[in-house]
Amino acid sequence: xxxxxxxxxxxxxxxxxxxxxxxxxxxxxxxxxxxxxxxxxxxxxxxxxxxxxxxxxxxxxxxxxxxxxxxxxxxxxxxxxxxxxxxxxxxxxxxxxxxxxxxxxxxxxxxxxxxxxxxxxxxxxxxxxxxxxxxxxxxxxxxxxxxxxxxxxxxxxxxxxxxxxxxxxxxxxxxxxxxxxxxxxxxxxxxxxxxxxxxxxxxxxxxxxxxxxxxxxxxxxxxxxxxxxxxxxxxxxxxxxxxxxxxxxxxxxxxxxxxxxxxxxxxxxxxxxxxxxxxxxxxxxxxxxxxxxxxxxxxxxxxxxxxxxxxxxxxxxxxxxxxxxxxxxxxxxxxxxxxxxxxxxxxxxxxxxxxxxxxxxxxxxxxxxxxxxxxxxxxxxxxxxxx
Numbered sequence: 001x002x003x004x005x006x007x008x009x010x011x012x013x014x015x016x017x018x019x020x021x022x023x024x025x026x027x028x029x030x031x032x033x034x035x036x037x038x039x040x041x042x043x044x045x046x047x048x049x050x051x052x053x054x055x056x057x058x059x060x061x062x063x064x065x066x067x068x069x070x071x072x073x074x075x076x077x078x079x080x081x082x083x084x085x086x087x088x089x090x091x092x093x094x095x096x097x098x099x100x101x102x103x104x105x106x107x108x109x110x111x112x113x114x115x116x117x118x119x120x121x122x123x124x125x126x127x128x129x130x131x132x133x134x135x136x137x138x139x140x141x142x143x144x145x146x147x148x149x150x151x152x153x154x155x156x157x158x159x160x161x162x163x164x165x166x167x168x169x170x171x172x173x174x175x176x177x178x179x180x181x182x183x184x185x186x187x188x189x190x191x192x193x194x195x196x197x198x199x200x201x202x203x204x205x206x207x208x209x210x211x212x213x214x215x216x217x218x219x220x221x222x223x224x225x226x227x228x229x230x231x232x233x234x235x236x237x238x239x240x241x242x243x244x245x246x247x248x249x250x251x252x253x254x255x256x257x258x259x260x261x262x263x264x265x266x267x268x269x270x271x272x273x274x275x276x277x278x279x280x281x282x283x284x285x286x287x288x289x290x291x292x293x294x295x296x297x298x299x300x301x302x303x304x305x306x307x308x309x310x311x312x313x314x315x316x317x318x319x320x321x322x323x324x325x326x327x328x329x330x331x332x333x334x335x336x337x338x339x340x341x342x343x344x345x346x347x348x349x350x351x352x353x354x355x356x357x358x359x360x361x362x363x364x365x366x367x368x369x370x371x372x373x374x375x376x377x378x379x380x381x382x383x384x385x386x387x
Contacts, residue, residue: 020058022048028069032105032166035308036066036113037228066110067118073106077125086136090183093133093160098176101164108360109306112226130157140187147194148373151364155377156183158357162350170346178346185380192376195368211249213239215263218256219303227257228308260303265320267296272327282334283383289331290351290378294371297355325352332382351378 026047030039041062045055059065076096083089097103107126111119133153138144144152159182162168163175170178206213217238221230232253236246250256271292279285328348333339339347358374359365367373 019048019050023055023058023065024069024072027065028073028102028106031066031069031110032102035226035228035306036062036110037308041065063113063115066113067115070106070111070114070118070122073100073103074122074125077129081132081136083136086133086140086187087184089133089136090156090160090180093157094163094176094180097160098163098172102166104161104165107161108357109226109308112229130154133157137187144191145194147364147367147369148191151191151194151358151367151370151373152186152189152377154361154364155186155354155358158354159183159186159350159381161357162353165353168346168349170342174342174346178343179350181384182347182350182381185384186377189376189380191373192369197366198368210239210241210245214241214246214249214256215259218260219263222257222260222303222306226308227253227303227306232256257303257309261320264303265324268293268324271296272324282331286328286331286335286382287375287379289328290382291375293352294355294374294378298359298365325349328352328382336383347382347384351381354378354381 023044027039027044030043030047039062041055041059042052044065045052048055059068079096081089081092083092111122114122130153133156134149137153137156138149141149141152159179163172163179168175207216214235217235218230221235221238230253232246232250233242235256236242241249250259272289275288275292276285279288325345325348328351329341329345332344332347333341336344355374355378358370358377364370
């Protein structure tokens with residue numbers, strides 16, 4: 001007669017009731033850390049502690065898993081704001097995102113891998129939710145024109161997302177009050193009239209140098225499509241450099257990315273050095289540095305925060321970026337000397353993320369007043385001009 005223990009061992013193991021949620025959490029964390037293209041289903045299964053076969057019983061493809069991750073993590077977009085004042089609205093949004101420190105990275109880097117129909121639906125829901133912030137903001141700033149209101153709302157949402165960005169290491173006790181102060185600083189900025197939309201046109205003369213044409217094409221495609229989804233062939237076609245000539249200049253896509261990083265780093269330092277040499281005070285230098293960065297950030301700022309880039313290449317670029325951020329931090333510290341060093345650095349990070357986020361948003365970045373407005377918004381975050 002079998003014992004009770006033997007009988008229990010013969011019974012099939014029951015799956016935990018929350019197994020599907022465990023899978024979604026594991027997949028979300030891996031997508032954020034490594035980028036969707038670099039995550040295999042076996043890696044998700046291993047993180048959960050199950051076999052690949054068990055994982056496929058829940059999600060038959062990686063694409064289906066990504067879609068479920070995005071649906072699960074942005075379900076809160078269907079919950080309307082209940083706040084009547086802008087301050088209450090800010091607190092409501094921060095309460096929703098404070099325990100979701102992955103939302104911004106999911107939105108920026110992984111949304112592009114959804115099928116077009118699902119991506120459009122999610123963007124539409126985000127725009128609808130974004131419009132709920134406009135009425136309380138207009139109570140705070142009744143004189144804003146339509147474009148100013150839209151820009152300011154997206155700017156506030158950018159800062160709200162910074163309570164949980166992967167690249168920001170400041171503890172919550174520091175991060176939350178700095179983000180909240182930055183948002184309220186934004187609401188005090190005097191913006192220029194929105195003006196007309198600018199129309200992107202293919203004008204100008206391409207350089208004769210094939211190497212230079214390849215670099216320019218790579219900067220544009222890495223920024224628009226991401227490193228993983230950009231091929232050497234597509235870069236070569238855009239630069240009209242094909243065949244053996246293409247690999248005669250750069251042995252691989254990684255080599256080309258390294259050259260892009262070096263080009264961007266040199267451009268940053270040249271513009272910063274010029275701003276420092278011509279400024280009469282730290283605050284004047286800070287304004288000049290922000291203006292110069294806004295002028296060149298459109299073409300390549302998104303490249304620096306791409307999780308699909310190999311870690312060795314990314315680490316080298318981040319080392320140079322840290323030095324550059326240190327120069328901004330030193331200027332902010334000299335312009336606003338009472339700030340704690342951690343707060344100073346965090347304000348700089350918020351300002352740089354704000355630039356990248358708003359450039360990604362074609363609804364606001366195509367306005368002719370955008371560079372001037374962006375400069376004013378960033379300086380408000382850095383120096384909190386209302387204090």
